[in-house]
Amino acid sequence: MARTPAELVGAQPGPPFEITMDGRTVTALPGQSVAAALWGAGIVAWRTTRVGGRPRGAFCGIGQCYDCLATINSEPNRRACLVPARPGDTVTTQEGHGRGALGV
């Protein structure tokens, strides 16, 4: 029988809520980071690198490596592994630095 971390620690989370990732609905639990919610939905990449356009997602998971940057509620460069998911959050794949609109 598959065991989940929540079962292992006897967690009793509050009711789940929804966020979206590039328009797709993802279910999150109170206290989960955005990265954890995305992983829970099987999504592992939410950014492309600046130079090569390669996919990136959570790597260290503890706020140190800055690989998991995402655009959350229109704000780029948020560390998805540190930002707690909130009902209605809109996560979008970040292209490179995520500031393309500022270029002149």
Added chain:
Amino acid sequence: MLTRDSADVIVIGAGVVGAACAYYAARSGLRVTVLDRGPVAGGTTGAGEGNLLVSDKEPGPELDLALLSTRLWQDLAEELPPEIEYEAKGGLVVASHEEGTAALRDFAAAQHKAGVTAEEIPADRLHDLEPHLAPGLAGGVHYPQDAQVMPALAAAHLLRAAGARVRLRLGEEVTGLLTGGSGEIQGVRTNSGPVHAPYVVNAAGTWGGEVARLAGVELPVLPRRGFVLVTEPLPRVVRRKVYAADYVADVASGSAALQTSAVVEGTPAGPVLIGASRERVGFDRTLSVEVLRRLAAQATALFPVLAGVRVMRTYPGFRPYLPDHLPAIGADPRVPGLLHACGHEGAGIGLAPATGLIVAQALAGREPPLDVGPFRPERFASGG
């Protein structure tokens, strides 16, 4: 004594000035040993911004040096690999009120007579040059000769391009100078033994005064602290080097008090760099939140778009200045065989090639490329 290790000249300091001295000396056929107690660009150079400016210099010896360096950097940009991130991007100096514009105009007119290209930009054209500039500025002056490099990479690639005639010995601190019977230079002593050469070039940047003291001469190089803010990577939001007219007055100031005037520039790597503060606090590296706050406020006043951007990190550096704000370049008549190439304050990256060329010409016994009288190292000697 000619050994495998012998050199014609020892350069103390592997910053951009020492690298330029080594480069031009090697190109004229000399064998050069470059010593540094740290890594390449680990001191003054690595804490710089990479400004190659003519715009902030009033007519006089430093401007002449900057104009020569501007031409030399153009040649170096062809010879060195693109990794030095040379950008002939130009500078834009802006004034927030009408009196500032008038002062800028007069300053630019005097510079123009000295060979600087300067074009007045009326208020309604500022945004053609820099679309993100704040509204309401009174005007500015465009300086197409201003340019930029990545200082640490520029130093490293100058050393590499100098070729096999340059030996680089890092992690070796000079602890004394070796002199002969009549006081002439015979080499240096380091923590790993003696190194012999008939000439020694003091390119120790902010620590140039200490090296001079080892030779028994006075050179009053003092540190002036400056902070730089580094933003998260951005697309090109600032095309040129953009700064407020107050910067020119700050550069020329002799005051010990904190001065800040935002100098804003993009980099090929993405981050925008925000300088420039100046304060005389010795070699104190303590983070000053007040300095950072003022720089950030001035930068966002120039470019409001930066208010929504994160600063990733900051770094302090020590700009080596001499009492008259001119560098010390050339042979020191007090110690035969000793040359100086230090004290460039906040302009050392820009002034490095001309400095290196002057030093190489002096080593070869050739005429300097310009009047070096104002840079005489012994000019501060008491009673001299």
